[in-house]
Amino acid sequence: MSALHRREVVKSLLSNRGDTMVVTGLGQSTYDAFAAGDDPRTFYLWGAMGGAVPIGLGMAIAQPERRTVVITGDGELLMGLGSLSVVGAEQPKNMAVVVLDNGRYGETGQQVTHTARGTDLAGVARSVGFREVFVAEDEATVGEAVRIAREGDGPVFVLIKVSADPVPMVLPPKDGAFLKTRFRQAVVGEDAVG
Amino acid sequence: MAWQDDIYDAFIEAKIRQVAFVPDAGHKEVIRRCLETPSMRAVSMTTEEDGIALLAGAWLGGDRGAMLMQSSGVGNCINMLSLTKICQFPLITLVTMRGEWGEFNTWQIPMGRTTEAHLELCGVACYRCDTPESVGETVRTGIRYAYNTNSAVAVLLGQRLIGAKVFEAGRPEGTR
Numbered sequence: 088m089s090a091l092h093r094r095e096v097v098k099s100l101l102s103n104r105g106d107t108m109v110v111t112g113l114g115q116s117t118y119d120a121f122a123a124g125d126d127p128r129t130f131y132l133w134g135a136m137g138g139a140v141p142i143g144l145g146m147a148i149a150q151p152e153r154r155t156v157v158i159t160g161d162g163e164l165l166m167g168l169g170s171l172s173v174v175g176a177e178q179p180k181n182m183a184v185v186v187l188d189n190g191r192y193g194e195t196g197q198q199v200t201h202t203a204r205g206t207d208l209a210g211v212a213r214s215v216g217f218r219e220v221f222v223a224e225d226e227a228t229v230g231e232a233v234r235i236a237r238e239g240d241g242p243v244f245v246l247i248k249v250s251a252d253p254v255p256m257v258l259p260p261k262d263g264a265f266l267k268t269r270f271r272q273a274v275v276g277e278d279a280v281g
Numbered sequence: 282m283a284w285q286d287d288i289y290d291a292f293i294e295a296k297i298r299q300v301a302f303v304p305d306a307g308h309k310e311v312i313r314r315c316l317e318t319p320s321m322r323a324v325s326m327t328t329e330e331d332g333i334a335l336l337a338g339a340w341l342g343g344d345r346g347a348m349l350m351q352s353s354g355v356g357n358c359i360n361m362l363s364l365t366k367i368c369q370f371p372l373i374t375l376v377t378m379r380g381e382w383g384e385f386n387t388w389q390i391p392m393g394r395t396t397e398a399h400l401e402l403c404g405v406a407c408y409r410c411d412t413p414e415s416v417g418e419t420v421r422t423g424i425r426y427a428y429n430t431n432s433a434v435a436v437l438l439g440q441r442l443i444g445a446k447v448f449e450a451g452r453p454e455g456t457r
Contacts, residue, residue: 110338130341135364138334141326145338145346148299148322169327170334177324263368267341275343 090250091229093187097158098123100185100233105154107237108146108274112139112159114194116187120158121259127273130266131259137167140184144174147182147241150274154181156236161188161202168211174242175216183236183243184212189251197251212244224248284410284442285310287417288375292321292347295424299324299339299346301332307377307443308349329354330361337370345428348374352396352437353389362403365433372405372433373424383445393440400435411439 097119109129111117117131143157190203223232236245271279300315300323315323326332336346380393423434
């Protein structure tokens with residue numbers, strides 16, 4: 088069984104994404120989404136660790152007719168685990184949380200995270216009330232993981248075990264005001280800018 | 282209480298859609314009314330910084346929001362307020378003060394005495410209310426400032442206004 092590569096997983100997840108809104112956790116998840124193709128409806132985090140899930144929830148509540156997909160890593164999510172309880176309580180039907188779990192803090196020197204030491208994030212998601220929880224560990228199951236993340240009745244939690252091999256950085260824009268404004272132009276319309 | 286009604290009315294007038302809150306006795310009435318309002322989504326957070334993040338997402342999706350918290354929660358928000366600052370997100374938060382006028386619990390003192398300084402360092406403008414008649418106008422003005430100028434504003438609701446929490450052995454929890 089060969090380990091899944093995060094760049095390929097995210098490329099597949101974001102291909103023909105339509106009007107899906109995306110927020111990415113800082114570090115590799117942000118680079119993965121940019122490498123898959125830039126889009127104004129992707130809000131890249133370069134900081135705000137632990138914030139990806141609650142930002143996604145705010146988006147999902149504001150735009151109930153569109154899909155919101157949070158793409159983040161195990162380390163980023165572990166900083167804000169309580170936010171999963173909030174999503175479980177709010178039950179946004181249009182929201183998916185996709186965790187690329189490599190068991191490492193990749194940005195800081197590959198230290199092991201708590202998922203490599205016993206924490207089962209899918210189990211957490213199940214216990215706080217996510218409607219559908221799916222774990223993919225290989226090529227045979229990753230297609231179903233992507234389908235559920237894109238189409239499953241939310242709130243959906245998809246955990247994808249990916250290789251811990253370091254991946255080159257691919258750097259998206261980091262001007263926060265620019266990222267905010269272009270997102271609102273694309274999602275809310277030109278009137279949203281002013 | 283009338284000043285709490287004034288806060289709620291200001292939210293309605295300003296078309297606030299998402300209200301993030303961490304449960305708090307001083308905000309109890311506003312929380313209750315927001316939860317009962319169909320045009321609003323009041324979201325109970327497990328920690329205050331997630332409320333800051335939720336409201337950023339709300340604004341990205343086109344919703345105006347407001348955050349209700351207690352002064353002790355301000356410390357939890359410091360790093361997340363870099364998101365607000367660097368992206369120039371509008372933010373209005375109403376902060377009920379502890380650790381000042383009439384406080385009994387010494388553990389509330391360190392954050393209560395430094396709440397405003399922390400917020401100002403994080404780029405959040407602070408407006409203060411210690412009298413009931415000042416609340417409505419201050420909240421309205423704070424919301425306008427936040428949304429007209431893409432700025433962060435905190436309205437600090439003084440403990441003299443909300444009343445100090447009473448501690449007595451044998452007293453039921455959650456009463457004032």
